[in-house]
Amino acid sequence: MNAPILSVRDLGKRFGSMTAARDITVSVPAQQTVGVIGSNGAGKTTFINMITGHLRPTNGTIHFEARDITGLPSRKITTMGISRSFQVAQIFPSLTVFENMCAAAAVSRAPKNFMGHLYTPLRSRESVAEAETLLELFEIARYRDTLAATLPQGVRKLLDIGMAVAGSPRLLLLDEPTSGISIEEKFGLMQVVMSALRKREITVLFVEHDMEIVERFAERVLAFYDGTVIADGTPTATLSDARIQALISGPRLNGAASAIADV
Amino acid sequence: MGPGSYATYQPLLAAGNTEVGELILSNYDLGLIVVAALLAAASYWALKFTRYGRLLTAVIFDRETAAAFGINVTAVYTITFVIGAMLGALGGAIMAPKIAVTLGIGVEVIVLAFAVVAIGGMGSIEGALIGALIVGICRAAAVHLVPQLELFVIYGVMALVLMIRPYGLFVRAQPRRI
Amino acid sequence: MAQRGRIAASSALLVAAAAALVLPDWIISLATIAFANGLVVLGLIVLWRAGLVSFGQALYYCIGAYAVALLGRATGATDALILMLIGGASAGLVAFMVGFLLARYREIFFAMLSLALSMILYGVLVKAESLGSTDGFSVAAPTFFGYAPHQDKLLVALYWLVLAVCAIAAFLVDAYFRSLSGALAMPVRDNEIRVEFLGMSVSRLIHTKLVISGLLAGMGGALAALAIGHVDPNMSYWTTSGEFVFITILSGAGSVVPAFVGSLAFESLRSFAFAVLPQLWQMLLGSVLLLTILFLPQGLGSLIMRLRWRRKVEAP
Numbered sequence: 001m002n003a004p005i006l007s008v009r010d011l012g013k014r015f016g017s018m019t020a021a022r023d024i025t026v027s028v029p030a031q032q033t034v035g036v037i038g039s040n041g042a043g044k045t046t047f048i049n050m051i052t053g054h055l056r057p058t059n060g061t062i063h064f065e066a067r068d069i070t071g072l073p074s075r076k077i078t079t080m081g082i083s084r085s086f087q088v089a090q091i092f093p094s095l096t097v098f099e100n101m102c103a104a105a106a107v108s109r110a111p112k113n114f115m116g117h118l119y120t121p122l123r124s125r126e127s128v129a130e131a132e133t134l135l136e137l138f139e140i141a142r143y144r145d146t147l148a149a150t151l152p153q154g155v156r157k158l159l160d161i162g163m164a165v166a167g168s169p170r171l172l173l174l175d176e177p178t179s180g181i182s183i184e185e186k187f188g189l190m191q192v193v194m195s196a197l198r199k200r201e202i203t204v205l206f207v208e209h210d211m212e213i214v215e216r217f218a219e220r221v222l223a224f225y226d227g228t229v230i231a232d233g234t235p236t237a238t239l240s241d242a243r244i245q246a247l248i249s250g251p252r253l254n255g256a257a258s259a260i261a262d263v
Numbered sequence: 264m265g266p267g268s269y270a271t272y273q274p275l276l277a278a279g280n281t282e283v284g285e286l287i288l289s290n291y292d293l294g295l296i297v298v299a300a301l302l303a304a305a306s307y308w309a310l311k312f313t314r315y316g317r318l319l320t321a322v323i324f325d326r327e328t329a330a331a332f333g334i335n336v337t338a339v340y341t342i343t344f345v346i347g348a349m350l351g352a353l354g355g356a357i358m359a360p361k362i363a364v365t366l367g368i369g370v371e372v373i374v375l376a377f378a379v380v381a382i383g384g385m386g387s388i389e390g391a392l393i394g395a396l397i398v399g400i401c402r403a404a405a406v407h408l409v410p411q412l413e414l415f416v417i418y419g420v421m422a423l424v425l426m427i428r429p430y431g432l433f434v435r436a437q438p439r440r441i
Numbered sequence: 442m443a444q445r446g447r448i449a450a451s452s453a454l455l456v457a458a459a460a461a462l463v464l465p466d467w468i469i470s471l472a473t474i475a476f477a478n479g480l481v482v483l484g485l486i487v488l489w490r491a492g493l494v495s496f497g498q499a500l501y502y503c504i505g506a507y508a509v510a511l512l513g514r515a516t517g518a519t520d521a522l523i524l525m526l527i528g529g530a531s532a533g534l535v536a537f538m539v540g541f542l543l544a545r546y547r548e549i550f551f552a553m554l555s556l557a558l559s560m561i562l563y564g565v566l567v568k569a570e571s572l573g574s575t576d577g578f579s580v581a582a583p584t585f586f587g588y589a590p591h592q593d594k595l596l597v598a599l600y601w602l603v604l605a606v607c608a609i610a611a612f613l614v615d616a617y618f619r620s621l622s623g624a625l626a627m628p629v630r631d632n633e634i635r636v637e638f639l640g641m642s643v644s645r646l647i648h649t650k651l652v653i654s655g656l657l658a659g660m661g662g663a664l665a666a667l668a669i670g671h672v673d674p675n676m677s678y679w680t681t682s683g684e685f686v687f688i689t690i691l692s693g694a695g696s697v698v699p700a701f702v703g704s705l706a707f708e709s710l711r712s713f714a715f716a717v718l719p720q721l722w723q724m725l726l727g728s729v730l731l732l733t734i735l736f737l738p739q740g741l742g743s744l745i746m747r748l749r750w751r752r753k754v755e756a757p
Contacts, residue, residue: 078640090638092631103628106621107639117646118617122624167640374556374679381553415564418557425554429546 003066005030005171005203006051011060012227013046020046021227024060028203030170033194035218035235036207037248042224044207048173051205052084053077064171079112083169087176089160093149097140097159100148101131101166108167130166137196138162154185161193165200172197174206178213186210190217211249215239223248268365275360295357302350307388319343323386378417382424384431393432450698454608461597471708473600473668476607479704480661482688483614484654487623489694491650492630493547496682497555500539500562501532501655503677505662507566508532510580510672521583521602525663532659533652540651544644559677566674577673580666603664610657611697618697622649658685691733693740703741 004027011024021043028034038044049055051062053074061070069077092100106127110120135141138158143151148159157177164172177193178186194217197204208214214221214235221238223231225247231238238244245251278290310316321329322339330336355369362368379398383390398417405416412419424432461469481498488495505528512518512527539558546554567575582595590598617623625646628636633643666672675681684707692703710729714722737743 075637075640075642078638084638090632090635092628092635094627094631103625104639107625107636107641110621110641117622117625117641118620118649120621121619122621123619163635163639370680374560377549377553378557381550385549411568412564415561418560418564422554422557422561425546425550425557426542429550431550 004028005065006205007063007066008051009061009063011047011050011062012058013050013055014058019227021050023228026222026229026232028171028205031198031201031203033197033203033217033219034205035214035221036205036224037209037211037214037221037238037244038224039248042248043227044224045175046227047224048084048175048205048207051077052082052173078167078169081168081170082173083164083167083171084173085157085161085164085175085177087179089153089156091148091151091156091159091163093147095148096145097148097151097155098131098135098144100159101134101162102127104163104166105130105134134162134166137165137199139192153180154182154189157181157189158192162196165196165202168200169202171203171205174204176207176209178208178210186213187216211239268363269359271359271364273360291360298357302353303388303392306350310388315342375417378421381421381431384428384434387431387433390431390433446696446698450611453698454604458601458604461600466593466596469596469600470668471712472705473596473603474665475705475708476603476701477661477664477668478685478688478708479607479701480610480664481658481685482692482700482704483610483697484657484661485685485689486692486694486697486700487614487617487626487650487654487657489689490618490623490626490630491647492626493647493650494552494686495555495654496552496679496686497557497559498654498658498685499677499679499681500555500559501536501658502662502665502681502685503559503562503566503672503674504532504535505529505659506666506672506676507572508659509663509666510578511572513581514578517581519581519584519589520587521585521599521664521667524583524667525602525606525660528663528666529656529660532662533656536652536655536659537648539655540648543651544647556679556682559682560679563674563677563679566677573673575674577671577675579671580669582670583667599664599668603668606660606664607701610660611701614653614657615697617653622646626650687730689740690730690738691740693737693742695739695742699740699742706741 006026006028008024008026012022013020024043024047036044036047046055050057053069053072053076056071061068063069064077064080064082067080069080069082072080092103095103102123106120106122106124109124109126109130110116132141135144138161140155140158140162143155148156151159157180161172161174161177174193178189181189190213194204206218218235221231221233221235222229223238223244230247231241231244239249275289275291278294280287280289281293282288310319318329318334319339321332322334322336326336329339354372375398379391379394381394382397383392383394397420401416401420402413405413409416428434457472464472481502484501485495485498505525508528508531509524512524518524543551543554543558566572572578582589583599584590585598585602588598614623618626621641625636625641629643629646636643636646662676665676688703688707689700691707692699711722711726714725718725733740
């Protein structure tokens with residue numbers, strides 16, 4: 001059996017006397033798509049932040065591709081192959097979409113030595129090619145020369161995720177990718193994102209509040225409650241679980257998910 | 264009028280002195296301290312407890328949201344600017360009897376004022392008060408004790424404070440927007 | 442710079458160089474100092490693009506100037522190029538050390554801290570009796586690879602050296618803006634956190650810009666010292682930094698050439714104002730700044746930009 005790409009053991013985080021996360025043990029095989037659900041304050045974001053190096057765990061370990069990354073700084077973790085997107089799309093408003101993508105591509109290709117950023121051009125052939133490819137992949141090429149500040153929300157999110165992918169990560173963490181997107185557009189957006197990520201063979205963990213999205217796109221669901229994982233299984237099984245329904249998702253509307261997915 | 268300097272020391276003399284033990288304190292100076300304290304208290308109260316003060320705080324924290332609530336952001340900025348200018352003018356007027364009033368006295372004060380704000384923290388009235396006290400005392404101490412440092416003690420203090428507290432002493436916590 | 446821009450700039454450079462043979466001394470002198478200051482402004486532009494306004498460039502300007510003066514006094518060295526390089530390097534070294542501290546600050550705190558550092562140097566120099574205190578001391582006339590010209594030939598020689606240095610600096614900085622480090626200035630200004638999440642260290646980027654601007658300001662100060670023939674602590678006073686910021690606003694931070702055009706405009710304006718309105722020249726200068734901020738906030742450079750191309754802002 002292949003080694004899991006991400007292996008988390010007994011992970012926990014305390015802020016003083018307040019426990020934000022505890023006893024999290026999860027193993028994610030490569031190229032799996034995992035949906036992470038749970039109410040606000042349940043520990044999902046703390047979990048993500050610990051994996052991306054934003055927060056230092058109080059206890060436990062995180063292994064990425066068999067390497068121990070517990071407590072490493074976020075910039076190091078990014079260069080090792082883990083990227084994330086943001087709930088509020090973090091882009092560069094003064095630049096065009098193409099320039100945004102080009103910057104992301106160039107940074108990930110820059111040599112990591114002391115002076116690397118001085119002699120690397122921004123618009124090298126590789127960065128430009130990668131930027132164009134990503135724009136096509138995420139179907140935002142028609143916004144290529146638009147100023148990022150003027151983009152509609154859906155395109156901003158796609159750009160944000162695209163920029164995270166520019167670094168060729170093997171693991172991508174999406175923080176509420178469809179939040180702020182209208183219901184008609186949610187599925188379309190996730191469709192584009194998922195097919196792009198599948199083409200790049202990236203393992204995905206995405207945090208979502210929309211259960212229909214989770215059901216449609218996740219192969220596996222992690223349910224968080226009170227700082228720890230209370231369920232870990234297929235979407236159907238997890239979302240049918242009465243306890244999960246009581247604590248997180250609410251009653252399941254049978255048939256509704258597949259109906260919307262056909263749109 | 265012209266580029267010469269003016270001496271308006273009359274109020275200073277008229278106020279007289281008070282003797283406290285061996286020290287002879289100028290009544291004008293004492294009055295100045297009282298006025299400054301009153302102004303600081305008044306500003307603090309106005310910012311925290313009046314309707315206008317709360318409007319201003321809202322605009323400072325999030326301009327867009329404040330505007331969305333119907334607050335006239337431009338008017339708030341303008342009024343605040345005017346109040347600031349008035350306070351500056353008041354400061355100059357009060358200081359006039361103590362210094363030679365000439366062109367360019369504003370220039371030195373600008374940097375001192377910014378230094379006080381940098382030390383105290385932006386947006387904090389308590390910070391401005393403490394910062395001003397620190398600046399004044401350090402300066403006076405330097406002049407008397409270590410004259411070689413007199414010219415740049417302010418900047419040294421400011422550099423020191425900023426090294427320990429990058430946003431000033433009484434900084435308000437900034438929420439992160441991710 | 443686009444191809445057309447390069448041709449235009451090169452022609453302007455040649456014209457400026459040739460003009461030295463026909464223009465009166467006082468104009469050449471003015472232009473020399475203006476272009477030396479232009480180097481400082483170039484450094485400010487490097488920082489400006491990343492959203493940082495330094496009110497302390499006078500620190501490096503003064504270090505460059507005093508390095509030249511002290512070296513001349515201590516060793517009798519007078520070669521202009523060597524002195525300038527040493528002046529620049531000294532300032533660059535200080536910028537490198539100071540950068541570790543300064544790179545952590547932004548906005549007004551960055552401005553005030555940089556100001557504080559320049560004022561500390563001012564205080565030290567004023568109290569230094571051996572360095573002439575507030576009077577400063579004079580700088581010997583420069584020589585050029587052994588050639589020691591006199592008077593008007595000296596003026597022209599120095600002018601040409603300054604032009605050459607400015608041209609090379611402009612070329613290098615323009616190349617820098619196309620490198621990853623230079624091009625990331627705007628993203629850093631827009632969204633620092635995102636740049637970090639892409640994997641690039643923002644402090645390292647800013648540290649680099651601080652060193653570059655320190656180097657440039659030091660070279661500018663060294664050249665100015667040679668041109669003026671005198672150094673004094675006022676070169677480190679905050680109003681000197683303020684002047685450089687003033688010129689940067691006038692020039693705009695869009696590209697490299699406006700730094701020198703703006704500097705020349707500023708020096709000319711100052712001389713013109715003083716000649717025409719000896720009592721009110723500051724008012725004239727201040728009014729120009731006011732009008733610039735109101736009607737041309739992106740500086741002179743933006744005028745040229747507007748004539749060249751327009752940016753597509755609408756969504757398809």
